[in-house]
Amino acid sequence: MVELDLDSLNQRLPYPIFPYICEGAYSLITAFDVRYTIYFMPDESLISDDTYQFIISNVSNKPSPKDKKLRDTILEILFEFFRLNNHTVLYFCDTGDGKQALRDRLFRGWAEKAMQKGGFAFISSIVYDEEGNQNFVALISRPDNPNLGAIVQEFNEYISSINKPQE
Numbered sequence: 652m653v654e655l656d657l658d659s660l661n662q663r664l665p666y667p668i669f670p671y672i673c674e675g676a677y678s679l680i681t682a683f684d685v686r687y688t689i690y691f692m693p694d695e696s697l698i699s700d701d702t703y704q705f706i707i708s709n710v711s712n713k714p715s716p717k718d719k720k721l722r723d724t725i726l727e728i729l730f731e732f733f734r735l736n737n738h739t740v741l742y743f744c745d746t747g748d749g750k751q752a753l754r755d756r757l758f759r760g761w762a763e764k765a766m767q768k769g770g771f772a773f774i775s776s777i778v779y780d781e782e783g784n785q786n787f788v789a790l791i792s793r794p795d796n797p798n799l800g801a802i803v804q805e806f807n808e809y810i811s812s813i814n815k816p817q818e
Contacts, residue, residue, distance in 0.1 A: 652691060652703065653735040660731050665720035668728065675703070677728070678710075681721055686711045689728060694741055696809055699801045701738040705729070705791065726765050733771055733793045739802050744787040755787035762789070769794065774803060776810045779817055 652675060661667040668689065671678035675691040690706040707725060709715060732740070742758065744751040755775070762773040775789040790806045792799055 652693075652701070652738065655728070655731050655735065660727070664724050664727055666724045668724070679724060681715065681718055683713075683716055683718065684711070685709060685713050685715045687721070689725070691732065691740070696741060697739060697802060697805050699805045700792075700796070700798050701736075703738060703740050705740040705742045722761050722764075726761055726770070729765065729791065730770050737793050737796055739796070740791040742789040742791060746784065746786055751787055752785060755789075758789070762791070772796075772799060774806065776806075778810055778814045781815050783815075783817060 654674065655668075655677070657668060657670070657677075666679045666681060668677040668679045670676070671688050675693075677689045678686065679689070680686050686709075688706075688708045688710050690708070691703045692706060694702045694704040696702060715721070729740070732738075744754040744758070759773075759775055762771075762775075765771055766773055772792045772794045773789060775787065778786045778788055780786060788810065790803065792802060796802065
C-alpha cells in the first residue's frame, strides 16, 4: 500500500489527520472534540486483489453529532487512498454497541455521495452471526479496477461463507 501524503492531503481536509501508532493508521479530532482513528489494515479475506480493512473508530467513546466535516474528511481519505492504490477495501460496521445498522446507513449515505462523483464502486451486504445479529459489510474499490468482476464474485462468495443461516 502506498502511504497517504499527509502534507498534500491535509491541505484539502476539513479535519487534518496525523499518523497514529502503526503504518496505515491515522488520527483526527473533530470540532466536537471527538477523536477518531482511521485504519487501513491488510486483510486476507479476498485473494484476487490486495485487500485492506477500512476501520473508523470513535476512540473518545463520545456521541458524535452529524458532522459534514467528518464525512468530507473520511471520503477525501478514501479518494486519496484509491488515487494512490488500486486495491480493495472492506468496511465492517462495529457491532459493539448494537448501533451497526445506524452506522451502515450513515456510511452508505456517504458512499452514495462519493459514487455520484465517480469516486469508487461500493457494494454492501448484511451478514448474520450465530446469534442472529445483523452485521454490515461493504466492499469498496476503484471503478476502474481491472479485477473488479472477480473481486465482486469473490466478495459474494466470502459473504456466503461467513453468513449463518437464519431459522
